[in-house]
Amino acid sequence: MKTGDYKILLVDDDPFVRELLSAVLEDNGYKVTTAENGKEALNAFVTDPSINLILTDMNMPEMSGQQLINKLMENVFDIPIIVLSGNKEIAVVMEALNSGAEDYLIKDEFIQDTIDIKIKKTLEKQALKKRNLQLIADLSIKTIELENALSSQTAIINNMPDGLLVTNAEGMVTLANPAIKEMLNLPDRDIIRKSYVHILSGMLNELMEKTGREKDGVFTTDIALPGGRAGRAVATAIRKKSSRDLEYEYIGSLVMVRDITAEKEVDRMKNDFISIVSHELRTPLTSIIGFTKLIRKKLEDVLFPCMGSPEGKLLKAREQVSSNLGIIISEGERLATLINDVLDIAKMEAGKIEWKTETLSVCGLIDRAFDATSSLFQEKRLSFRKEIEDGLPDISGDGDRLIQVLINLLSNAVKFTEKGRVSCRAFSDGDTITLSVEDTGIGIAKDDIELVFEKFKQVGDAHTDRPRGTGLGLPICKQIVEYHGGRLWVESELGKGSVFSFTIPTAGTG
Amino acid sequence: MAKILIVDDEPHIRLLLMQTLEELEDEGVELIMADNGEEALETIKAERPQLVFLDVMMPKMNGFDVCHAVKNEMAMKDVYIVLLTAKGQEFDKQKGNQAGADIYMTKPFNPDEVVEKAREVLGI
Numbered sequence: 001m002k003t004g005d006y007k008i009l010l011v012d013d014d015p016f017v018r019e020l021l022s023a024v025l026e027d028n029g030y031k032v033t034t035a036e037n038g039k040e041a042l043n044a045f046v047t048d049p050s051i052n053l054i055l056t057d058m059n060m061p062e063m064s065g066q067q068l069i070n071k072l073m074e075n076v077f078d079i080p081i082i083v084l085s086g087n088k089e090i091a092v093v094m095e096a097l098n099s100g101a102e103d104y105l106i107k108d109e110f111i112q113d114t115i116d117i118k119i120k121k122t123l124e125k126q127a128l129k130k131r132n133l134q135l136i137a138d139l140s141i142k143t144i145e146l147e148n149a150l151s152s153q154t155a156i157i158n159n160m161p162d163g164l165l166v167t168n169a170e171g172m173v174t175l176a177n178p179a180i181k182e183m184l185n186l187p188d189r190d191i192i193r194k195s196y197v198h199i200l201s202g203m204l205n206e207l208m209e210k211t212g213r214e215k216d217g218v219f220t221t222d223i224a225l226p227g228g229r230a231g232r233a234v235a236t237a238i239r240k241k242s243s244r245d246l247e248y249e250y251i252g253s254l255v256m257v258r259d260i261t262a263e264k265e266v267d268r269m270k271n272d273f274i275s276i277v278s279h280e281l282r283t284p285l286t287s288i289i290g291f292t293k294l295i296r297k298k299l300e301d302v303l304f305p306c307m308g309s310p311e312g313k314l315l316k317a318r319e320q321v322s323s324n325l326g327i328i329i330s331e332g333e334r335l336a337t338l339i340n341d342v343l344d345i346a347k348m349e350a351g352k353i354e355w356k357t358e359t360l361s362v363c364g365l366i367d368r369a370f371d372a373t374s375s376l377f378q379e380k381r382l383s384f385r386k387e388i389e390d391g392l393p394d395i396s397g398d399g400d401r402l403i404q405v406l407i408n409l410l411s412n413a414v415k416f417t418e419k420g421r422v423s424c425r426a427f428s429d430g431d432t433i434t435l436s437v438e439d440t441g442i443g444i445a446k447d448d449i450e451l452v453f454e455k456f457k458q459v460g461d462a463h464t465d466r467p468r469g470t471g472l473g474l475p476i477c478k479q480i481v482e483y484h485g486g487r488l489w490v491e492s493e494l495g496k497g498s499v500f501s502f503t504i505p506t507a508g509t510g
Numbered sequence: 511m512a513k514i515l516i517v518d519d520e521p522h523i524r525l526l527l528m529q530t531l532e533e534l535e536d537e538g539v540e541l542i543m544a545d546n547g548e549e550a551l552e553t554i555k556a557e558r559p560q561l562v563f564l565d566v567m568m569p570k571m572n573g574f575d576v577c578h579a580v581k582n583e584m585a586m587k588d589v590y591i592v593l594l595t596a597k598g599q600e601f602d603k604q605k606g607n608q609a610g611a612d613i614y615m616t617k618p619f620n621p622d623e624v625v626e627k628a629r630e631v632l633g634i
Contacts, residue, residue, distance in 0.1 A: 279567050282596040282597075282618065283596055284522075284525070286523060287522040290618060290621060291526060336618050
């Protein structure tokens, strides 16, 4: 406590005492101001707010020490008063102390030594009192804030649609909101302070147990709710870290349950829709393609032979009929492929494909893809070259889908190549494998390279009447490759050919 | 006498399959029809065909259930069942296997493949 911060008002009618004591106090480092009597002291105090303590005599003219004490107490001035008097009468002493003086000191030979410590103690006591009051005020404010927060949180918890159950570190339930009681058909009787093991069942129990064991992490599961509803539960440990502690303290667990019945219903409807659409579109197409093929067969096996060797108009008619039927069939088959592709890409973009995870050999994939497309090679008399690096590690992924990618790239290569060769290469580069399909075909113009991976954009060959693809093959390949964590790209030069490449992470990575 | 049963709720598809397999009729094969799952089961019990072309998506009783009934409950393991489905890549192969189907074909199917399979199963 720095005495220099404090100012004392010394009240005494004896000038000698005033002079002597002022000197003593100033020696001890206090600031001092004086008054001759109670009235003067009162004026001085009221006009000087920096006075911290009043040291007063009792017997004074105009206004005595006792009267000064009374006046100060009456007006609730919170200033410590110490009496310094020669009067030893016990009645006077008691009146002074009882009416509010902090201390009553006798003017004796020791006063010069004892005065400092007495004043110090009184000032310390005053400081403590002030701090106490401040603490109480702060506590009041904090309590109100806490009550407000608690009220808000209680309102939130009671009105939120998700169920919430909280336990303490011993597994006793401390909170169960109305939503969870309803969702889980919990009894109305009090479940607070019961162990969660008796309240929850099955998977929820397991979930809570995990949080208590691991004390870290978020655990989630889908559960069946009573009444045929579906729920999703998320459980986590509650950990507290106060500013003092270095570690987190586990103080309990909580589980939140959300009713996802509607969500699941929408999902089911989407899947049903895709099923129904695929069935409804393919059924009439089956008739169109099937009957057209039968017509063609009947015409060629039975009717046309009856025509003998037709010429002129008859020959022309026969050729046209055959050719037209061929167009209907190939367009029908193209429509079938288009339906497949559209449904495929719709499902991929909706994340609805069920992907398989298997360990696959790159060599095996390429062989199977070539087997499926070998007839295309033969039709166009193109040669196929395989260049696979030795000791290529296996990859992990969906075999059917990856073969779909290779088939697509190979058939594209054959489609756009008139003569020459299609090569398929595979090499490894750290933890990825790169596969590429290169052709000696017509290539792709620089401006069109970006377009090839867009849906329904077809580049090149605008002037021929060859049946075109669906425009979805490459976008689907891109989705498949990207799902596996790889990249698909093309390098090409108009007139020289193209190289389509994609990467797949090796098994054991990604 | 060799018998083939064709089951599909769509009359056009039944007609298509019948015309596709017509050439076998000349070789002594009898073609029988059914237009729903329950009728199919009755017919299989009564006629005991060697080969059944069975559509999957039918009302009331679907192809999986018929297949399961024939292969598991009725234990008629010598009936060769071809499941026909209009679902392409979404066809649940696992479900088909569990039901006991011998093979599945997706629509639109290739008529040549249908005849080829029939000849293979009937041994003609």
